[in-house]
Amino acid sequence: MNERSGEIVKFDNVGLRYGTDPEVLSNLSFTLYPGSFYFLTGASGAGKTSLLKLLYLAQRPSRGAIRMFGQDLMTMPRERLPGLRRQLGVVFQNFRLVPHLTAFDNVALPLRLAGADEGRVTKAVSDMLEWVGLAHRGQAIPATMSGGEQQRVAIARAVIARPRMLIADEPTGNVDPEMALKLLRLFEALNNRVGTTVVVATHDVHLLKKVPDSLIMRLSKGQLSDPTGALRFPPRPSGAPGGRA
């Protein structure tokens, strides 16, 4: 199975345990399709962050098989993981900004890691900071920024390299409702205009209604349920990109 057949990620009977503890994720089998918008929901401790860690390649599963962008992660040597990670954008739950770098340099990291020309990096990062409404905060370091500002820097960093898949862990957890809606609109824009597959983990059920046509994956005690049927069938194959109008 690969992307030519319309899959961007495929989990097959995946389980994850930490050390000798019981599995925190069990028997996960699902497929994510290009250009779709997924919400991952579930109560605290349901395993959302663990599942996201598998998606953004911070963790290998204890069992099962994962394919991403047509490549088998189970047999992939770790030297090839950076190439795959550069196709992902991640908004971490606690942002994980590099504390001694300015907002500008944090946002520039993915481009610099990928070897982009520095002159173009400057323009792209300035534009991206403006896009998230932080043009005036480029030289601020994270410790001097509010939670909402840090979150927007984290989002700018996640999307600056136009990832093929954006993974966000509780991205609206630290912002007011208005800002939460604005951030969601940013994700939608990326999803609609660039065709990026978006996976947003949240425990805020009100958020789910804000994005029409989004697909919902619900985790409960490490098991996945599928209220929209999105996990069994390709989501709306008509329209581009990714099947959503």
Next chain:
Amino acid sequence: MSVPPLPEVPAVAAPTPAAMVAKQPSAAPLLPRPRRGGLMPWVIAILIALVVVAAAGGLALRNLAANARADLAAAVTVQVIEPNPDLRSQRGAAAVGVLRGIDLVRAVRLVPESELAALLEPWLGAAATSGDVPIPVLIDVTLTRKASPAEIAAIETRLAARIPGARVEAQSEVLKPVYRALAALQWLALGLIVLVALATAAAVWLAARNALAQHRETVEILHLLGGTDSQITRIFLAAVLREAAFGAMVGTALGLGAVWLLGQQFAALDSGMAGGGALMLADWLAIAAVPLAGVLLALATARMTIALALKDML
């Protein structure tokens, strides 16, 4: 709520491990600059200073031994032992005559009795000049080249045939225990250098592990954003290079200062033997290579340590 169009982003080339580091002059350093109060540069400075002193000492000892050997390799001493002073003088003169007739001999010098007495006075006191203690005749003989034991034995045979009580000793033989002691000191200096190199590697290993632990969060972020091991290693190596270079410079200055002071002390002895230990241009070049070798050792150790630690991460 309207969202403005996404800004354009630059085309990204194929991942190049050196790209990020190459761009660092115009970008912020990915690791915070360490405070100069950190211990590693000073530990390296102390270790480099020790190596400089040990290397200079070892090289000086080597020069000293080599010069002494060269001076004494083609020289023998002839002793004529005779209690009767008159007979002793006659036999001394006869021995000089015999020695001058030997092809291998280039120069002969009968050491004057007054010079002998002056040499022995510190040990024998007034007896050295009283005539009560029979002092052998000493003859310094310079050969045309370094003589083999057989050739020295042949000289002794020719002398003994005409001068009873004549003994021939190669001067280098007399100093053999001194040579052995000098060689032992050179090995000691070499051993010290090896030990200090190991200590340097251990210090850098500990510092690199500590730096990795301290910046683990940043390293993980870089990994998750697509940073390669090679890129991350280079970031750390840049920091190690700065600290090691600073430590090496300070250590070399300290070591050279100590060597200069020791040199002044030995020069004040005004001893011919100590003068033979002077350092040559090649020696100074070898000493100049010490800080460079120290920095390279630090970089190699840090590279290996960081590479091994990163392999434990996904």
